[in-house]
Amino acid sequence: MIYKWRRLGENSLFLAPSIILTITLGIYPLFWMLRYMFYDYAGYGEALFIGLDNFRRLLRDGLFWESVRNTFVFAGGKLLLTLPLSLLLAVILNGKLRGVSLLRGIYFMPTVISTAVISVVFYNIFNSYNGMVNTVLMKLHLVSAPVDWLGPKHAMLTVIIVAVWGAVGNYMLLFLAGLQSIPQDLYESAAIDGANAGRRFWNITLPMLAPVAQMVIMLAIIASLKGYESIMVITEGGPIGKTEVMYLYLYKLLFPVSTGSPVAQQLGYGSAVGFASAVIVGAVTGLYFFFSRKMNKVY
Amino acid sequence: MNEHVISKQPAGLKQSVPREPGGHAGRIAVRTVMWVFLLATALLTLFPLLMTLAGSLKTGAEMMTGGSLLPAKLQFANYAEAWKQANFARYTWNSAFMSVMVTVGTLLVASMAAYVVDRREFPGKRIYVTVQASMMFISVGAIVLRPQFDLMVALHLNTTLWGVILILVSAHSSTFFMLQGFFKAIPRELDEAAMVDGSGFIRTFFRIILPLLTPGLGVAGLFAFRHSWNEYILPLVFTMTNPKLQTLTVGLANLRYGSSAAMQIHLMMAGACLSILPMLLAYILANKTFIQVTAGSVKG
Numbered sequence: 001m002i003y004k005w006r007r008l009g010e011n012s013l014f015l016a017p018s019i020i021l022t023i024t025l026g027i028y029p030l031f032w033m034l035r036y037m038f039y040d041y042a043g044y045g046e047a048l049f050i051g052l053d054n055f056r057r058l059l060r061d062g063l064f065w066e067s068v069r070n071t072f073v074f075a076g077g078k079l080l081l082t083l084p085l086s087l088l089l090a091v092i093l094n095g096k097l098r099g100v101s102l103l104r105g106i107y108f109m110p111t112v113i114s115t116a117v118i119s120v121v122f123y124n125i126f127n128s129y130n131g132m133v134n135t136v137l138m139k140l141h142l143v144s145a146p147v148d149w150l151g152p153k154h155a156m157l158t159v160i161i162v163a164v165w166g167a168v169g170n171y172m173l174l175f176l177a178g179l180q181s182i183p184q185d186l187y188e189s190a191a192i193d194g195a196n197a198g199r200r201f202w203n204i205t206l207p208m209l210a211p212v213a214q215m216v217i218m219l220a221i222i223a224s225l226k227g228y229e230s231i232m233v234i235t236e237g238g239p240i241g242k243t244e245v246m247y248l249y250l251y252k253l254l255f256p257v258s259t260g261s262p263v264a265q266q267l268g269y270g271s272a273v274g275f276a277s278a279v280i281v282g283a284v285t286g287l288y289f290f291f292s293r294k295m296n297k298v299y
Numbered sequence: 300m301n302e303h304v305i306s307k308q309p310a311g312l313k314q315s316v317p318r319e320p321g322g323h324a325g326r327i328a329v330r331t332v333m334w335v336f337l338l339a340t341a342l343l344t345l346f347p348l349l350m351t352l353a354g355s356l357k358t359g360a361e362m363m364t365g366g367s368l369l370p371a372k373l374q375f376a377n378y379a380e381a382w383k384q385a386n387f388a389r390y391t392w393n394s395a396f397m398s399v400m401v402t403v404g405t406l407l408v409a410s411m412a413a414y415v416v417d418r419r420e421f422p423g424k425r426i427y428v429t430v431q432a433s434m435m436f437i438s439v440g441a442i443v444l445r446p447q448f449d450l451m452v453a454l455h456l457n458t459t460l461w462g463v464i465l466i467l468v469s470a471h472s473s474t475f476f477m478l479q480g481f482f483k484a485i486p487r488e489l490d491e492a493a494m495v496d497g498s499g500f501i502r503t504f505f506r507i508i509l510p511l512l513t514p515g516l517g518v519a520g521l522f523a524f525r526h527s528w529n530e531y532i533l534p535l536v537f538t539m540t541n542p543k544l545q546t547l548t549v550g551l552a553n554l555r556y557g558s559s560a561a562m563q564i565h566l567m568m569a570g571a572c573l574s575i576l577p578m579l580l581a582y583i584l585a586n587k588t589f590i591q592v593t594a595g596s597v598k599g
Contacts, residue, residue, distance in 0.1 A: 007419070007500075010415075010500045010501065011415050011419055011421045013501075014411040014412060014414060014415040014504075015411070015412050015415055015416075015427070017407070017411065017412075018408050018411070018412035018431075018471065018475070019412075019427070021408065021465070021468060021469035021471070022430065022431070022434065022469060022472075024450065024469070025447055025450070025466050025469035025470075026434050026469055026470070027430070028446060029443035029445075029447055030437065030439065030443070032443075032445075032446035033439060033442050033443070033446075043445075085340075088336075089337075089340065092333060092337060103337060103341060104590065105586055105590075106341045106344055106345065107340065107341065107344055108589070108593075109344065109348075109582060110344065111589075111593070112525060112578045112579070112581070112582040112589060113348075113529070113575055113578060113579070114528070114529035114531065114574065114575070114578070115529065115531065116529070116531035116548040116549075116551070116552055117529070117547070117548055117551055117552075117571050117575060118347060118571075118575075119552075120551050120554070120555065120567060120571055121347050121350065121568070121571050122347060123555060124354070124362075124564055124567060124568070125347060125350050125354075127365075130362065130363060130364060130366070130564075131365065132350045132353075132354075132365070132368065134365075135365055135366060135367075135368060136368070139368075165343070165344070165347070168340075168344075169344070173590060173593050173594050174593070174596070176594065177594035177595070226438060226440065228440075229531055229532060232532075233531075233552050233555075247440040247441065250440050250441055250442060251440070251441040251532075254441050254442065254444065255441070255444070255536055255539070256539075267445055270442060270445070273442075274439040274440055274441075274442030275439065277439065277440060278437075278439045278440075
């Protein structure tokens with residue numbers, strides 16, 4: 001009996017730090033959000049219960065829906081560039097080349113570098129007046145006049161490029177891991193049967209990679225819908241809201257940003273926006289799972 | 300690794316495999332295009348880093364006018380200026396303090412929990428594991444920062460970096476699962492033998508099991524350190540009214556504002572170099588670890 005209590009004590013002692021931290025800083029904030037999304041609460045003063053008013057406001061909130069639209073443009077652009085590029089790199093690096101590990105090391109490097117820090121760098125080198133991107137493009141005679149990378153016309157493209165820069169190496173590595181788990185003898189027997197490189201890719205590589213690819217693409221979708229750190233540093237959602245994404249808009253409802261933002265702090269409404277954003281990300285992930293379910297069933 | 304194995308095989312089978320259309324000339328063309336693509340991608344990946352390095356060695360005036368890729372004369376004094384005048388000494392100390400504490404805290408909290416979960420049965424174990432797993436996926440963005448912040452204010456932990464540290468340690472679920480995998484590799488007989496010899500549970504863990512877990516702690520610690528060293532939004536929120544506590548990421552990003560921002564781009568670049576360098580060194584030294592652990596996450 002004493003033995004049993006002692007074991008229980010030891011277990012509790014070892015689990016206590018984890019459980020306490022998880023409950024207070026992981027779970028409690030979720031319930032905080034679920035409560036305050038029904039309140040009018042500016043962060044100071046009294047919180048007023050207003051039922052579903054925050055959600056009615058959400059439906060009419062042009063800024064929010066604009067940010068949802070921008071989120072899909074940003075995520076779509078990032079995925080369309082990142083996924084094919086990283087798959088292509090992975091397929092090439094999976095072949096037996098000289099210098100594979102050096103190239104792989106270079107491509108993967110952006111993942112160890114702070115998004116915020118490299119975004120400060122990009123903020124400077126994409127500067128239209130003295131940025132190095134324009135300098136290089138003009139020296140190579142690819143453009144005749146400086147491109148206004150951070151202006152309303154190109155800002156979205158710029159933040160997408162930065163996001164792709166940071167993501168390609170990561171997904172390349174995940175695809176590469178998937179490719180390397182395909183048994184080599186499949187290729188050998190296909191080669192003996194006379195299948196050329198193209199057919200081997202379509203009939204062996206792609207179907208065998210499908211289950212891993214399904215998961216990698218899901219991770220990529222979630223990450224691209226949620227990312228806002230680099231946008232916050234480079235454009236702060238501007239100019240004129242052109243790069244304002246969902247989670248950045250949410251951030252602005254909760255904490256002040258540097259320049260005069262039109263978004264006023266409102267924690268109650270912010271909770272509703274946070275909840276709605278999570279639902280949108282969840283719905284996209286769910287739809288993706290539904291439409292990609294065949295990928296997991298090939299073998 | 301594969302390269303050697305393959306090249307040592309008898310040539311016959313392998314040689315007959317690549318049969319791209321167009322014969323020899325076509326193959327050379329394909330190879331050339333492939334290498335141009337690979338090298339161009341590598342160059343684009345390195346470009347911002349090379350520009351950071353070059354920019355950190357230019358004068359403020361050179362950066363302001365732009366136009367040249369390389370510095371006319373290497374201005375190593377920029378680093379001293381960033382370190383002293385632009386407060387990077389303080390930012391670096393704050394980043395280092397925060398990251399070391401987060402790493403130690405995360406490893407301690409996660410390894411203790413993972414040990415009990417791996418070695419013992421207790422009521423609620425499944426619930427605990429399920430909650431930890433879902434903590435990795437649930438994310439409602441910045442909204443959680445608000446109650447976390449208020450909690451730290453109530454505990455008076457918002458005037459030091461300890462508030463940020465506790466919040467970062469609370470997100471230890473990925474470390475937990477990583478370490479659980481490492482615990483499985485340590486035979487249970489070892490714990491039992493130690494306990495038979497009269498070593499208590501706590502003593503066994505700290506004296507016998509934890510030292511054996513060193514490689515796993517190293518790997519998990521590397522990822523925890525990277526995460527906190529690179530963290531931006533959490534320290535930003537906590538140090539808004541307390542610039543003395545700013546970390547490298549926050550201090551650097553704040554240099555964009557202020558009246559003299561345009562004249563300080565060279566310092567911004569020097570500061571960026573300072574903050575990238577430790578992670579880059581760790582990456583070069585522990586390249587295999589970073590790559591294997593990341594790749595392992597999809598293999599299942």
